[in-house]
Amino acid sequence: MTAIVSARGLHKHYGSLRVLDGVDLNIEKGAIVGLIGPNGAGKTTLLKALLGLCRFEGELEVLGLDPRRQRHDLSRQICFIADVSVLPRWLKAGQALELVRDIHPLFDMDRARSYLDQTRIPMNKKVAHLSKGMITQLYLALVMAIDAPLLILDEPTLGLDILYRKKFYDHLIQDYHDRERTIIVTTHQVEEIETLLTHLLFLKDGKLVLNTSMASVADEYCELMVPKDRAQAGRDLGPIGEREVFGRKLFLYKGVERDVLGRLGELHTPGIVDLYLALMKEDAA
Ligand SMILES: Nc1ncnc2c1ncn2[C@@H]1O[C@H](COP(=O)(O)OP(=O)(O)OP(=O)(O)O)[C@@H](O)[C@H]1O
Numbered sequence: 710m711t712a713i714v715s716a717r718g719l720h721k722h723y724g725s726l727r728v729l730d731g732v733d734l735n736i737e738k739g740a741i742v743g744l745i746g747p748n749g750a751g752k753t754t755l756l757k758a759l760l761g762l763c764r765f766e767g768e769l770e771v772l773g774l775d776p777r778r779q780r781h782d783l784s785r786q787i788c789f790i791a792d793v794s795v796l797p798r799w800l801k802a803g804q805a806l807e808l809v810r811d812i813h814p815l816f817d818m819d820r821a822r823s824y825l826d827q828t829r830i831p832m833n834k835k836v837a838h839l840s841k842g843m844i845t846q847l848y849l850a851l852v853m854a855i856d857a858p859l860l861i862l863d864e865p866t867l868g869l870d871i872l873y874r875k876k877f878y879d880h881l882i883q884d885y886h887d888r889e890r891t892i893i894v895t896t897h898q899v900e901e902i903e904t905l906l907t908h909l910l911f912l913k914d915g916k917l918v919l920n921t922s923m924a925s926v927a928d929e930y931c932e933l934m935v936p937k938d939r940a941q942a943g944r945d946l947g948p949i950g951e952r953e954v955f956g957r958k959l960f961l962y963k964g965v966e967r968d969v970l971g972r973l974g975e976l977h978t979p980g981i982v983d984l985y986l987a988l989m990k991e992d993a994a
Pocket residue numbers: 723726728746747748749750751752753754755
């Protein structure tokens with residue numbers, strides 16, 4: 710396996726605020742990694758560190774390069790979608806395509822057009838006269854058409870309507886299968902990416918409280934649904950999460966044998982939201 714990202718002991722402070730607090734991370738080629746965490750957890754800061762866009766302490770290699778010293782080389786191999794649209798407002802949509810074609814050697818015009826065909830953006834309109842969602846669509850089309858081995862998406866679908874968000878992720882996965890890519894994505898709409906991911910990272914107060922493959926989630930974690938009158942038996946097995954669903958109790962366990970749990974009720978593999986709720990509790994981790 711080739712490491713695309715290799716980080717040891719990443720730290721970042723803003724004054725007395727500790728934003729990254731000892732992050733260790735390996736991301737292998739071909740992974741689709743979801744970076745999930747509450748507001749202010751440090752997700753964007755971590756992505757900025759990977760891109761060489763902020764200073765930090767610790768060891769970090771991305772695509773075999775040091776983002777602090779080789780940011781320029783790195784930027785040619787990473788396609789980065791930020792959560793803000795940075796397109797000049799005076800530019801017409803069609804001109805934006807030509808501009809990126811002229812400045813980025815890995816830009817694929819046909820691919821950009823195929824993204825834009827899915828939208829209702831008039832190519833002769835200025836960015837200033839497009840809707841907020843259209844500006845994001847245009848920006849996504851431009852950036853997604855850059856044929857880079859590493860794709861970093863920071864809240865890519867913020868402000869987009871449901872239909873286009875679905876199209877975007879369909880496109881993303883198609884694109885992933887068409888070319889060899891590694892993808893890191895942050896979003897608060899985790900249900901949308903749940904089925905795409907191969908790896909899951911939970912960041913809380915600058916620390917990774919979960920760093921695992923989706924396959925390991927299914928092996929390690931298990932949900933048990935029991936009638937309320939069996940709740941105590943469920944609690945006795947040491948769940949890491951407990952909540953009520955339609956008058957029954959849903960417990961989440963880590964590392965407890967499925968055979969043992971299965972005697973009490975129905976078993977499921979937990980979804981990302983349930984894992985998140987259990988692991989992000991104030992007293993957890
Ligand atoms: N340039 C900066 N100067 C000072 N503090 C900053 C700066 N950038 C980020 N921070 C602080 O660092 C912390 C982490 O911010 P970051 O943007 O990485 O969080 P996030 O996990 O991406 O949050 P969100 O989900 O809200 O986008 C926050 O407390 C934020 O206020």
